[in-house]
Amino acid sequence: MPWLSGKDPALTVLRARSAEQEPTKEALDAVREDLGLDAGPLSLLGSWASDLLHGDLGTSWVSGTDVLPSVVSGLQVSLGLMGAAFGVAVLLACALVAPVLLRGRRSAGAWAAMLAAMPEFLLATVALLVCGVWLGWLPTSGWAGPEYMVLPAVALGVPAGGLLGRLVADALPAVLDERWVELWKGAGVDRRYIAVAALKRVLPPLVPQFGMVAVGLTGGAVPVETIFAVPGIGRTALGAAKSQDLPLLQGSVLALLALGLVMGAVAALVRRRLLGPALRDAGLALPPVRPVRAHPAVPLALGALLTVAIGWGLLRDPYAVNTAARLTAPSWSHPLGTDGLGRDVLARLGHGAAPTVGTAAAVCLLSLLVALALGFLPGVAAGAADIANALPPVIVGILVAAAAGPGTGGAALAVALISWPPLAAHAAALVQEVRASSFLTAQRAIGATPLWILTRHVLPSVAAPVARHALLRLPGIALALASLGFLGLGAQPPAPEWGLLLDESRAYVERAPWAALAPAVALALLAGLAVSGAAYAQGRKAARVVKKEAPVGV
Secondary structure, three states, X not given: OHHHHOOOHHHHHHHHHOOOOOOOHHHHHHHHHHHOHHHXXXXXXXXXXXXXXXXOOOEOOXXXXXXXXXXXXXXXXXXXXXXXXXXXXXXXXXXXXXXXXXXXXXXXXXXXXXXXXXXXXXXXXHHHHHHHHHOOOOOOXXXXXXXXXXXXXXXXXXXXXXXXXXXXXXXXXXXXXXXXXXXXXXXXXXXXXXXXXXXXXXXXXXXXXXXXXXXXXXXXXXXXXXXXXXXXXXXXXXXXXXXXXXXXXXXXXXXXXXXXXXXXXXHHHHHHHHHHHHOOOOOEOOOOOOOOOOOOHXXXXXXXXXXXXXXXXXXXXXXXXXXXXXXOOOOOOOOOOEOOOOOEHHHHHHHHHHHHHHHHHHHHHHHHHHHHHHHOOHHHHHHHHHHHHHOOHHHHHHHXXXXXXXXXXXXXXXXXXXXXXXXXXXXXXHHHHHHOEHHHHHHHHOOOXXXXXXXXXXXXXXXXXXXXXXXXXXXXXXXXXXXXXXXXXXXXXXXXXXXXXXXXXXXXXXXXXXXHHHHHHHHHHHHHHHHHXXXXXXXXXXXXXXXXXXXXOO
């Protein structure tokens, strides 16, 4: 990383060790000799790998202490926070799934998608101000007891719960429409047993998603850990990357990769236990797709709100500075108020839509194509997805920024490198189950060609749910881009990109919340529009198919 960035690692380490010390030639030469920098990156990496075989992660370039205790301590903190946040996510997911499971009440999932699109760092800031500062209920920083993990866990768990709840609720309608559910109800089977059986049928292809969310809550919590000063592994890796403390960074990333592989193996084991011998004996039959048809008013209303806001903002100047009108409340002249420099928030929201949404859509499409391609190689996809998913977007963003410099293109590349694993894992799980279905065995028995089976049965069965999953991930990808902008690794000032807007407004969210809420609400509306619009389109398509296949006179 130091050599790619073009920066002198000796200078960076010297400043990290002592900001007051003058970077004289003698001081820099002493740092190079101490760290062995003149040997080059390959020699340093080989030496580190050799020590790793003996259980030694090296010595920190900055503090001079052993890396292993720092990595273990940070990982313990992050695992505790991950457990609490995952508990919040599961509780919220259960609340979102319960209406579908118990009462058959279905929806297009717009509310769940909006929750999934909420920026964790904005939730963290609001929770810190409201519950920590104003009400004084909970600690606002540090890590000294269970009460310290409540606010960070809520900030991380709400978006994750929205995502998991939507994925399960999206798959349940097809199962609840199956014949066995009707037979069990007619036989007087308790609804609780039916609910458990339906969940057991729905969860196998989604179990890898739960594992990936758990790993993401560990390594991807860098902004939240930064806000609450939580000494987790993500924050440790971020500090090491900024100071170019390579041994500490390598140890932190190695720990995250190991965690990703372990969670992937656990998820695979749980999935096999849920499926039983059906996967091996070709005894599966995937439920037919039963898309929930959304009411057209939902996507129309959300689309109209976004269109009006963006169109209105495009008519205004996003760069005009008026320091006399700093942080003014919404008014007719400034419908969404002004930011810390007196710039019109509506104008910056409108002009930032194209780079934010357009970049996110391109990354989302690329991730979908990669996922569908890797889904037909389940063995390769599972391992590669576990490794890539364990890398925090912030760390990848720092590595890309070191090579290409910070900016929108570098942020998009960083997010693209780590956004495909959940989709690939979903596709691989579905491909395995489709290939093990009794229906596919019958198709082979009657002489269907592999190309026919692939294009007529396997690909349609896999592509539709994975595409819906990709649409649900679209706001999350926009949010990942925003997170990199929030940490200064994405678009640079004075660009009106939504992540940069969130970063610029966070410092005064207590005085002028409208500046931060505008891009956050826009991301939520985008999520609701993507999911409800897709549900409406799929519902119309399904209705046309049913009408076409209905016999005459029906």
